[in-house]
Amino acid sequence: MRQNNKRPAACLFPALLVGVFHVAAANADDATVALGKQVAFDSGKGNCLACHMIPGGESPGNIGPPLLAMSARFPERAVLRAQVSDATVRNPDSIMLPFGKHHVLSEQELDAVVDFLYTL
Numbered sequence: 001m002r003q004n005n006k007r008p009a010a011c012l013f014p015a016l017l018v019g020v021f022h023v024a025a026a027n028a029d030d031a032t033v034a035l036g037k038q039v040a041f042d043s044g045k046g047n048c049l050a051c052h053m054i055p056g057g058e059s060p061g062n063i064g065p066p067l068l069a070m071s072a073r074f075p076e077r078a079v080l081r082a083q084v085s086d087a088t089v090r091n092p093d094s095i096m097l098p099f100g101k102h103h104v105l106s107e108q109e110l111d112a113v114v115d116f117l118y119t120l
């Protein structure tokens with residue numbers, strides 16, 4: 001009888017831990033996505049809207065393809081990150097700035113932009 005009484009508490013503890021970590025992770029993601037969006041839309045940073053249509057962005061250019069359905073078209077994160085970091089790897093004649101290679105964006109900003117792209 002004593003052992004039976006202890007069981008519910010023992011089961012609840014891991015469940016609470018998972019809940020706490022889940023909330024913490026969700027907050028970090030939201031902040032990173034918000035940073036990525038800011039960097040992408042900022043004309044002094046990514047300025048991606050100069051060439052790409054991005055949902056939620058005003059006055060987009062159409063020099064590059066619309067940035068939509070990113071997880072379907074770029075299932076591998078490394079490939080998408082490489083595209084933003086240095087577009088000339090895929091297309092040596094690309095007019096898209098090599099944002100990482102030329103240190104226009106920091107590593108942290110690149111990761112945040114990629115997180116944001118995966119929400120599109």
Ligand code: HEC
Binds near residue numbers: 047117
């Ligand atoms: C000066 C114009 C220009 C800017 C600014 C620009 N891009 Fe591009 N981007 C292009 C072009 C053109 C392509 C088509 C592929 C190529 O020519 O390299 C492209 C391709 C891409 C692709 C691949 C899309 C696909 O469907 O294959 C992604 C992802 C991308 N750009 C993201 C970004 C992000 C994120 C930014 C801002 C940080 C950005 N681009 C800024 C011109 C630009």
